[in-house]
Amino acid sequence: MERVGEVIEASTAEFVAQCYELYEIPPLGSLVKTKDQSLELYGVVYNAATTSLEPGRRPIARGKDEKTEEEIYRQSPQLLKLLKSEFGVVVVGHKQDKRLYHYLPPTPARIHGFVYQCSPEEVKEFSQSFDFLNIIINARLPVSTEELIGATLRRMSQAYEDPRPFLVAAGKELAILLSGNLSQLKVVLGRIKP
Amino acid sequence: MTQENERLGIVVSGSLNKGVEVKLDSSASVEDMVVGRFVTIEGQKRRFFGMITDVSLGVADPTLTVVPPDVSDPFIAEVIAGTSTFGTLHVSPSLVIGGDATTTLEGPQPVKTIPSHFSVVRLASQRDVELVFGKEDKERFHIGNPLDMETKLCLNLEELVKRSNGIFGKSGTGKTFLTRILLIGMLQKSKAVNLIFDMHSEYGWEGSSEGSTRKVKALKQFFPSQVAVFTLDEEGSRRRKVSTDFVVKIGFDEIEPEDMVLLRQTLNLTELAVEAVYQLRRRFGKGWIQSTLDITDPDETKRLLDELNIHESTFQSLKRGLATIRRLPFIEPHAPVDAVKVILEHLDRGTNVVLEFGRYRDITAYILVANMLARRIYALYQERTERAIGENTAPPRPLVITIEEAHKFLNPEVASQTIFGTIAREMRKYNVTLLVIDQRPSGIDSEVMSQLGTKITCLLDNEKDIDSVLAGVSGKSELKSVLARLAPRQQALIFGHAVPMPVAFQPREYGSAQSYKDFAPKEVGKDIEKLWD
Numbered sequence: 214m215e216r217v218g219e220v221i222e223a224s225t226a227e228f229v230a231q232c233y234e235l236y237e238i239p240p241l242g243s244l245v246k247t248k249d250q251s252l253e254l255y256g257v258v259y260n261a262a263t264t265s266l267e268p269g270r271r272p273i274a275r276g277k278d279e280k281t282e283e284e285i286y287r288q289s290p291q292l293l294k295l296l297k298s299e300f301g302v303v304v305v306g307h308k309q310d311k312r313l314y315h316y317l318p319p320t321p322a323r324i325h326g327f328v329y330q331c332s333p334e335e336v337k338e339f340s341q342s343f344d345f346l347n348i349i350i351n352a353r354l355p356v357s358t359e360e361l362i363g364a365t366l367r368r369m370s371q372a373y374e375d376p377r378p379f380l381v382a383a384g385k386e387l388a389i390l391l392s393g394n395l396s397q398l399k400v401v402l403g404r405i406k407p
Numbered sequence: 408m409t410q411e412n413e414r415l416g417i418v419v420s421g422s423l424n425k426g427v428e429v430k431l432d433s434s435a436s437v438e439d440m441v442v443g444r445f446v447t448i449e450g451q452k453r454r455f456f457g458m459i460t461d462v463s464l465g466v467a468d469p470t471l472t473v474v475p476p477d478v479s480d481p482f483i484a485e486v487i488a489g490t491s492t493f494g495t496l497h498v499s500p501s502l503v504i505g506g507d508a509t510t511t512l513e514g515p516q517p518v519k520t521i522p523s524h525f526s527v528v529r530l531a532s533q534r535d536v537e538l539v540f541g542k543e544d545k546e547r548f549h550i551g552n553p554l555d556m557e558t559k560l561c562l563n564l565e566e567l568v569k570r571s572n573g574i575f576g577k578s579g580t581g582k583t584f585l586t587r588i589l590l591i592g593m594l595q596k597s598k599a600v601n602l603i604f605d606m607h608s609e610y611g612w613e614g615s616s617e618g619s620t621r622k623v624k625a626l627k628q629f630f631p632s633q634v635a636v637f638t639l640d641e642e643g644s645r646r647r648k649v650s651t652d653f654v655v656k657i658g659f660d661e662i663e664p665e666d667m668v669l670l671r672q673t674l675n676l677t678e679l680a681v682e683a684v685y686q687l688r689r690r691f692g693k694g695w696i697q698s699t700l701d702i703t704d705p706d707e708t709k710r711l712l713d714e715l716n717i718h719e720s721t722f723q724s725l726k727r728g729l730a731t732i733r734r735l736p737f738i739e740p741h742a743p744v745d746a747v748k749v750i751l752e753h754l755d756r757g758t759n760v761v762l763e764f765g766r767y768r769d770i771t772a773y774i775l776v777a778n779m780l781a782r783r784i785y786a787l788y789q790e791r792t793e794r795a796i797g798e799n800t801a802p803p804r805p806l807v808i809t810i811e812e813a814h815k816f817l818n819p820e821v822a823s824q825t826i827f828g829t830i831a832r833e834m835r836k837y838n839v840t841l842l843v844i845d846q847r848p849s850g851i852d853s854e855v856m857s858q859l860g861t862k863i864t865c866l867l868d869n870e871k872d873i874d875s876v877l878a879g880v881s882g883k884s885e886l887k888s889v890l891a892r893l894a895p896r897q898q899a900l901i902f903g904h905a906v907p908m909p910v911a912f913q914p915r916e917y918g919s920a921q922s923y924k925d926f927a928p929k930e931v932g933k934d935i936e937k938l939w940d
Contacts (some may be wrong), residue, residue, distance in 0.1 A: 384486030
């Protein structure tokens with residue numbers, strides 16, 4: 214199981230994790246999890262950012278005399294320590310006593326909890342139910358819901374040998390959830406089209 | 408009662424009066440649903456049986472109809488099918504079977520309620536059809552298959568012949584084939600004997616199949632010992648190489664004024680002329696026609712007319728009509744053998760009689776002969792039944808009289824006067840029933856129509872005809888849509904006394920060597936097989 218970061222900020226509906234290595238961010242829409250004793254929290258990566266370690270100090274342009282971008286980092290190795298990569302996760306479910314629940318856990322994630330990328334088997338298991346889609350649709354997030362749903366379903370479908378039936382089933386669920394908002398449905402379906 | 412039938416959808420709304428609405432699952436294509444199909448609905452406590460009576464399209468959001476999605480993309484099309492857009496079925500439940508042991512034993516009952524919300528709807532299975540219509544046994548006869556099903560649809564013929572029945576349909580829709588099948592069924596499974604007035608010589612010996620020159624076997628070829636073919640046209644029958652059992656001749660003295668009433672329209676007689684018939688009958692007695700035609704002397708005529716107070720022109724018109732009758736070759740001054748007696752002898756022995764009209768297809772001959780014979784047979788049956796009741800003996804064999812072009816006998820103007828009107832209305836008591844075959848049911852008196860127990864109808868497209876066939880049936884408007892959409896050939900709708908619920912069906916095959924084998928009675932099967940080897 215690949216460890217991708219550590220929780221540095223947590224609330225009931227979402228948490229923020231920092232990557233151990235700069236730029237090693239799990240892709241948008243990937244399913245990640247973090248543990249809190251017997252509780253496993255599942256979430257979807259909805260946002261990521263690489264910023265300066267100190268909020269007041271902005272990076273400055275350094276590459277004027279360098280031939281390649283890599284050269285900049287080689288010349289200033291301290292940069293890797295002065296910058297950090299973080300990603301935001303929207304909590305979409307949890308596992309307690311080996312049972313999966315597609316709704317919010319009773320407690321939020323713990324700070325410094327390790328964050329893992331879910332294996333294809335776990336993705337398959339989690340995506341047996343599409344109840345989590347509703348959480349994403351209703352969450353107020355800085356990225357557009359359509360984009361996030363599209364990315365999530367595309368990534369989940371990769372766990373399947375034949376992604377089409379999965380996407381069709383997901384599309385049908387969306388058609389019901391978004392029945393009052395056809396333009397949104399149309400956009401999402403356009404995003405997940407195999 | 409678990410089964411592997413194809414699930415169609417779930418009940419979403421409805422009422423007992425109007426039937427229930429079913430939302431189709433996305434797996435069931437709306438294009439596969441056809442009106443007239445037999446379905447079951449699994450309610451919480453009961454199972455319902457019904458028929459699809461309408462199919463429609465629905466959308467979750469009306470905006471979809473204004474801005475249709477891009478369905479050229481198979482993915483989008485697949486996603487929205489059954490979710491944003493879906494098919495709906497209208498099902499009218501007609502029977503219900505309870506979940507507990509006692510109600511299961513009682514069998515299906517008419518519906519008094521509807522299934523609860525979201526009950527699962529499935530296509531009916533073979534078992535369902537058997538549960539409702541019964542299996543083929545010694546009383547039930549396989550008449551065909553419910554639409555789009557392989558299952559045998561069986562009809563209880565003992566039950567059927569207890570009442571008068573009707574077979575309707577536009578010309579060329581397969582009425583004759585259906586009638587043949589039904590008659591064979593009666594011969595096989597019921598105790599009733601048949602008297603068939605076979606206008607187009609189709610039921611006794613080989614008839615032809617419409618649209619081809621292929622010959623189709625008929626009753627006598629299946630049941631040589633049980634069927635006798637009578638003919639009015641000996642020569643014609645001989646030409647067609649039909650082995651006839653008796654040549655029917657009608658005597659003038661057998662024609663009664665009541666027969667003339669029926670012929671009023673075809674002979675173009677006035678009301679007064681018919682009145683005159685009764686006067687002449689009173690005046691001359693049994694031989695009234697001969698006596699009337701014999702008067703040629705003008706003085707004698709005048710004297711007679713004055714005496715009876717008949718107008719000259721009325722008399723002349725009547726004479727013309729009588730002359731038309733006299734020209735019918737099977738009419739003789741005195742019949743050598745009493746046809747009615749011979750027919751009755753056959754019927755008493757349990758032999759079914761097919762009366763072929765051969766060349767004499769014109770309606771005058773048909774009405775005259777059918778009415779005359781039926782009237783006298785009816786009178787004898789009535790007498791016998793009454794005697795049987797009085798003496799507590801067995802009543803005569805049930806008799807089924809088959810008539811074609813029934814609207815000529817049973818139209819509102821004459822239905823009250825003809826024997827067939829009487830039979831249709833009350834003859835069940837005397838063990839005589841009718842099998843009415845007609846293409847214009849709207850021409851039949853509504854009172855007679857309402858007395859028909861079971862009606863089988865092929866395609867009808869005239870609004871009036873459909874209305875008259877369905878008059879008084881519950882769920883009329885639903886059945887109407889089924890009826891109007893039957894295939895132009897070989898599909899029929901049956902409803903009424905002998906079936907627990909209306910069902911659209913495809914009559915069983917008739918005309919191939921295999922079908923002949925199936926129809927033939929088992930014990931003589933071998934001899935029959937030789938016929939078409």
